[in-house]
Amino acid sequence: MTPTEVFMQQVIYGLSNGMIIALVALGYTMVYGIVELINFAHGDLFMLGGFFALTIVGALGAAGVLDIAHMGDHSNWLLLFGLVIAAGVFCGGLNVAIDRVVYKPMRKSPKLTQLVAAIGVSFIIVNLGLFWGGAPMEVFGGGNAAAASKDFPEILEGSNLLGEDSNIVLRLEDLAIFIVTIPLMIALTIFVKKTRLGRGMRATAQNPVAAKLMGIDTDRVISATFLIGGFLGGAASVMWSLYNNTISFQMGFRAGMDAFTAAVLGGIGSMPGAMLGGVLIGLIRAMSDQYIETRWTNVVVFGVLILILVFRPSGLLGLKQREKV
């Protein structure tokens, strides 16, 4: 491989991972924009989405409906979209439920109190993931070694889309990530800009009290925000699992930190910022893997996080066109 090809390959990896990170980052940034809470449990919610998707695959397989090894071109895409929506709805619903039970009663508490509660929720979810990994299903290893990583089946066949001779590999999974994430982001942008509820969100983000005085049901707006943020996290978890072919109950922490870094890098509270930040973090990770060393990549990402927070806490897009939600 020539240096250019190596670089291009890393760009592909970086963009694919970055789009997934961006989806998760949107969940952080939207919630922060509305209720000023670092939803620490978001990464772990993302993890549960992966387990939920794997459970569906396992259940369909056990019921004889699904045979991953012999699937047609269309049915595997259908399965993929089905999983994205199912995991999205699952995570969105769970996110709303967590908000109602845990965060809502302490909305007026100091910020740090809420953050500590969110960390607590994160630990509870991690434990649920550990238990889930012990489920007596074949896809989970029959319930043995609950803590072990679980294989996620390759739903899309992996041949190189750029032809067998090309040194640069572009897999179907890469393509699928763009096919899923880009429309989601466009739909989200239209939703926030054009719909009534979206306008309510922007108003609540700017000033909750004034929004309430204008007749906006802010509780409903907050629930909708948690729902959408959770949905995006769930959708991202399916794409992540598909891309990496393995899930673990501890994966939420790392993924969550990447996404939070992305949200902060882009300017927390800003939706375009989260998308940009996600892609940038994906690229930074890929370049660091290639040109520094894989084992230093997490240090690089956290270094970026700390430097951004210290020197430009409003992020790249956060200061002037601060459009929260």
Add this chain to the structure above:
Amino acid sequence: MSALQRFSLFSRGQLVVLGLLAMVPLVDLFVPGVQLAAPMRNVIVFAILALGLNIVVGWTGLLHLGIAAFMAIGAYAFGILTCEIYPFQVGFWWGVILAGLIGAFAGWLLGAPTLRLRGDYLAIVTLGFGEIVQDALKNLEIITKGTQGINPLPAPTFPGFVMSAEHPFPWFYLYLGILAVIVFLCRNLEFSRLGRQLFAVREDELAARCMAISPDKAKLKAFAFGAALAAVAGALSASLLSSTGEPSNYDFQISILALCIVIVGGIGSITGVLVGAIVMVGLNNVVLPQATQALQRHGVDSTANVLSSPDNYKYMLFGLALVLMMRYRPDGIVYSRKAARK
């Protein structure tokens, strides 16, 4: 504050908890089959760690999510200064003291550029620092031996007397003595000029500034003191294990365990932190593993069913502790007098 309060060694609550701890070896002597003194040394180590965190979280009101990093720095400093494969070999006592100083310096290094940040951002920065330290220790194999950890490390020594693993009692009492000294120091810090500055900064930064207190300087000192105590805890824990252990022993979970201790015990209260350490570490290091082993002895196979092993409920326990305390008693079990007065 009365003069008596200022000059007494310990408060009544602290005296009761330390006294109860001192009686732990009696349980070992009189109840057959029970060995508490050895694992209780861990409780003491975590109590010291949490006392350090308490200075930052409880007294200064800064959420610190990376205290384990300073524990790691203390442990590795102790390891490098005392292990026979390095040229220093300063011995246990100098090792602990220097580890504390190095920890304070590291705390100052992290705090200086970051302490002006908003509360939740600062929390994330400390978290990130914790992860960076862990990875750096793992990757700098030439110095830290990577995942092997630095070993063997010396046990505490007195002239003509060396602690050994077979006899945990002297070791236990030595650590308890160190804990008592640290409680005494913390208590005096609490009522000192700096302590009152920290409370002022916690309650209202602007008002503190108006009283000619520099919040940045006060926070930085709190950070350094907290890091120093965490590093001492790291050194004591390394000596206990005779190894620094691998870097992932000082992960986010440890920081959260320390935070749980402070929060469950009662934010800002020294007695509360001691009680919190006994409850949380007791559950984490003594009750859960022993319950798991007991169940295994009775034929419950925890590998087949994840739910049947009490050890697997650890995260749930931490999580529930944090959520419930934040929801219903944000001031903790043992009310800090200052918090109650507020």
